[in-house]
Amino acid sequence: xxxxxxxxxxxxxxxxxxxxxxxxxxxxxxxxxxxxxxxxxxxxxxxxxxxxxxxxxxxxxxxxxxxxxxxxxxxxxxxxxxxxxxxxxxxxxxxxxxxxxxxxxxx
Amino acid sequence: xxxxxxxxxxxxxxxxxxxxxxxxxxxxxxxxxxxxxxxxxxxxxxxxxxxxxxxxxxxxxxxxxxxxxxxxxxxxxxxxxxxxxxxxxxxxxxxxxxxxxxxxx
Numbered sequence: 555x556x557x558x559x560x561x562x563x564x565x566x567x568x569x570x571x572x573x574x575x576x577x578x579x580x581x582x583x584x585x586x587x588x589x590x591x592x593x594x595x596x597x598x599x600x601x602x603x604x605x606x607x608x609x610x611x612x613x614x615x616x617x618x619x620x621x622x623x624x625x626x627x628x629x630x631x632x633x634x635x636x637x638x639x640x641x642x643x644x645x646x647x648x649x650x651x652x653x654x655x656x657x658x659x660x661x
Numbered sequence: 662x663x664x665x666x667x668x669x670x671x672x673x674x675x676x677x678x679x680x681x682x683x684x685x686x687x688x689x690x691x692x693x694x695x696x697x698x699x700x701x702x703x704x705x706x707x708x709x710x711x712x713x714x715x716x717x718x719x720x721x722x723x724x725x726x727x728x729x730x731x732x733x734x735x736x737x738x739x740x741x742x743x744x745x746x747x748x749x750x751x752x753x754x755x756x757x758x759x760x761x762x763x764x765x766x
Contacts, residue, residue: 562735571730581723582716585680589712592684594704611720618724626737627730657687 563629571627575615576638582611583642584649591653604646608639669725676719683711 586607590600612635620627624634686708694700732738739747 563733564731564735564738567731567733567738571733574727574730578723578727582720585676585716585719585723588680588684589716592680592687592712593709594687607716610717614720614724618721619727619730626732626734629733653684657684658691 568629572637574619575634576641578615578619579608579611579638579642580645582607583646587646587649588653590646590650591655592657594654594658595650596654600650604643608642609635665725666728669722669727672722673719673726674722676715676717676722679711679715679718683708683715686711 583604586604589607590603593603595603616622616624616634620634625631628634628637687704690705690708
């Protein structure tokens with residue numbers, strides 16, 4: 555533990571970053587849900603697909619938004635990978651079932 | 662609206678078009694299978710690839726639309742400010758200066 559400086563945060567910027575990440579994650583969950591519905595995934599494979607897409611989204615955020623330095627923009631180390639993943643799961647399931655029903659079930 | 666946002670929106674739109682086309686292709690494929698009375702087993706590879714690539718394209722677009730993040734540390738925020746900007750507060754205002762005399766003349 556270093557005792558050199560106490561870290562002070564700008565609360566507005568933390569809120570702004572969380573908002574930006576939530577926007578990206580919710581948009582991606584909508585598109586990923588539509589894709590899962592079109593592909594006709596059922597059961598566990600759909601949730602595995604969501605996990606893969608979330609990981610990909612996290613990588614995009616890590617690479618394009620934080621430019622490989624998430625420590626500058628987030629308080630926690632895992633925030634960039636986990637933040638908002640479970641919140642967007644419900645909109646994923648919504649669009650997954652919607653597109654599956656539209657494309658595969660009804661004529 | 663910055664040019665990055667515009668580019669991001671265009672990329673998002675392209676991804677969305679791909680997704681819509683993939684869904685229509687799937688629908689057509691399933692209708693064809695029903696018409697020739699075969700059982701649905703797997704989707705053709707090109708439809709799968711189109712769907713997955715549309716997700717990838719859309720993710721790039723939405724990352725561009727979202728705008729940049731801001732650094733959360735106060736020290737990095739203070740590094741951008743000049744000393745004059747920091748000193749612009751009521752404690753540093755001087756009322757007792759030459760302006761009073763100059764304005765009278």
